[in-house]
Amino acid sequence: MKIAIAKGDGIGPEIMDAVLEIFNAAKVPLDYQVVEMGKWVFDKGYTNGMTAEAKDTIEALGILFKGPMETPKGKGVKSINVTARKTWNTYANKRAFQTLHGVDTVFSKAGIPIDLTVIRENIEDTYGGIEHMLTHDVAISRRIISKPGSEQVIRYAFELAKQKGAKRISCGHKANIMKLTDGIFLNSFYAIAKEYPELNADDIIVDDLCMKLVTRPDIFDVLVLTNLQGDIISDLCAGLVGGLGFAPSANIGDNICIFEAVHGTAPDIAGKNIANPTALLLSGIAMLNHLGLTGSAATIENALLYTLESGKHTGDFGDRSTPSLNTTAFAEAIISNF
Numbered sequence: 051m052k053i054a055i056a057k058g059d060g061i062g063p064e065i066m067d068a069v070l071e072i073f074n075a076a077k078v079p080l081d082y083q084v085v086e087m088g089k090w091v092f093d094k095g096y097t098n099g100m101t102a103e104a105k106d107t108i109e110a111l112g113i114l115f116k117g118p119m120e121t122p123k124g125k126g127v128k129s130i131n132v133t134a135r136k137t138w139n140t141y142a143n144k145r146a147f148q149t150l151h152g153v154d155t156v157f158s159k160a161g162i163p164i165d166l167t168v169i170r171e172n173i174e175d176t177y178g179g180i181e182h183m184l185t186h187d188v189a190i191s192r193r194i195i196s197k198p199g200s201e202q203v204i205r206y207a208f209e210l211a212k213q214k215g216a217k218r219i220s221c222g223h224k225a226n227i228m229k230l231t232d233g234i235f236l237n238s239f240y241a242i243a244k245e246y247p248e249l250n251a252d253d254i255i256v257d258d259l260c261m262k263l264v265t266r267p268d269i270f271d272v273l274v275l276t277n278l279q280g281d282i283i284s285d286l287c288a289g290l291v292g293g294l295g296f297a298p299s300a301n302i303g304d305n306i307c308i309f310e311a312v313h314g315t316a317p318d319i320a321g322k323n324i325a326n327p328t329a330l331l332l333s334g335i336a337m338l339n340h341l342g343l344t345g346s347a348a349t350i351e352n353a354l355l356y357t358l359e360s361g362k363h364t365g366d367f368g369d370r371s372t373p374s375l376n377t378t379a380f381a382e383a384i385i386s387n388f
């Protein structure tokens with residue numbers, strides 16, 4: 051089986067090389083085709099951030115495993131990541147957040163386990179960037195929420211909750227204020243909930259959700275939200291389990307799926323070989339499970355968890371009194387635990 055790889059910008063090549071080294075050591079039965087995609091490709095004059103050959107390859111292979119990509123600066127220039135999600139209609143963004151032993155947080159220290167999945171709508175909302183000036187000092191942004199767009203991501207969230215064996219699925223929203231747009235999303239949620247009587251479906255206003263997540267994250271199981279609210283909530287959830295270095299994500303479409311870390315290119319530490327590859331590795335493990343390579347996924351996940359539990363860490367987390375490992379040494383520590 052072959053998949054497309056885009057190493058990305060900033061720390062992208064460093065963490066992708068570390069993850070592929072782990073995959074190769076675990077003898078993951080995949081072939082890789084590296085494609086040209088990222089800010090460095092945009093700089094060569096490709097305004098969507100990828101060559102035509104890269105686009106064809108990704109469409110033929112159906113799976114893209116990517117490093118973070120820098121958003122080019124300038125008016126009217128769209129994020130390469132958002133462009134990719136729209137081009138291939140990856141309508142659901144799945145982010146799983148779990149307590150990782152060896153990664154200390156206020157909740158792990160208090161013995162409160164976290165096992166949360168956030169499904170964020172990935173195409174609609176304000177992410178079309180449709181904005182204009184109404185007068186010289188008033189700007190307008192358009193927010194598009196459709197019933198079909200809401201239904202496809204909500205149905206995916208219910209299916210995932212069923213597979214996960216979740217008891218509770220909650221819709222985060224602001225339909226009390228945005229009655230039409232969030233109203234469509236919330237009504238779609240309850241319409242689809244009728245098809246899943248085995249799941250407890252409820253809703254929660256997004257500001258209340260923020261407060262409850264930081265006080266009792268263990269009461270939630272699967273959350274589904276519109277694009278912007280989901281983006282913010284999922285970064286909040288990353289903080290609950292130790293930060294962006296531990297947050298994987300999958301962009302799910304019917305024909306193409308993109309697996310990537312939640313974090314960005316970390317320009318402040320790029321080129322230093324100190325970035326934490328865990329989020330990309332967890333995204334890779336999710337990709338292996340998605341492809342049915344569950345044995346390889348389990349081998350790598352167990353080695354990662356053992357490495358974290360044994361106190362090995364990159365400089366962004368862990369016990370400050372023990373020396374940190376660089377990206378390459380951290381990958382080697384994981385490999386030594388197979």
Ligand code: NAD
Binds near residue numbers: 118294312324328
């Ligand atoms: P960022 O996530 O790159 O960095 C935020 C902070 O977290 C920085 O201090 C950084 O050093 C740290 N950090 C991030 N990942 C880390 C890792 N793996 N190990 C250790 N520390 C890590 O966010 P930013 O600085 O706002 O964005 C930088 C660029 O990345 C921007 O151009 C942005 O558009 C882009 N971005 C891309 C994606 C993506 O490709 N999916 C996602 C978010 C941001």
